[in-house]
Amino acid sequence: MPANDKPEPVIAYCVKCRDKRAMVDPKEVEMKGKGGVTRRAMTGTCEKCGTKMFRIMGKK
Numbered sequence: 001m002p003a004n005d006k007p008e009p010v011i012a013y014c015v016k017c018r019d020k021r022a023m024v025d026p027k028e029v030e031m032k033g034k035g036g037v038t039r040r041a042m043t044g045t046c047e048k049c050g051t052k053m054f055r056i057m058g059k060k
């Protein structure tokens with residue numbers, strides 16, 4: 001597997017564009033749920049309009 005310089009874009013739904021957009025500066029965050037379940041999510045901003053975006057990645 002070749003190593004890429006650029007990380008893969010994180011695609012999320014932008015409510016303002018009403019379309020799927022790539023996140024700018026995506027960050028992984030963890031959310032504590034019920035029963036001690038940790039869910040991973042990505043936050044970033046829309047590449048087009050700068051609206052904050054949020055994508056649940058699910059638990060690992």
Ligand SMILES: [Zn+2]
Nearest residue numbers: 014017046049
């Ligand atoms: Zn947007």
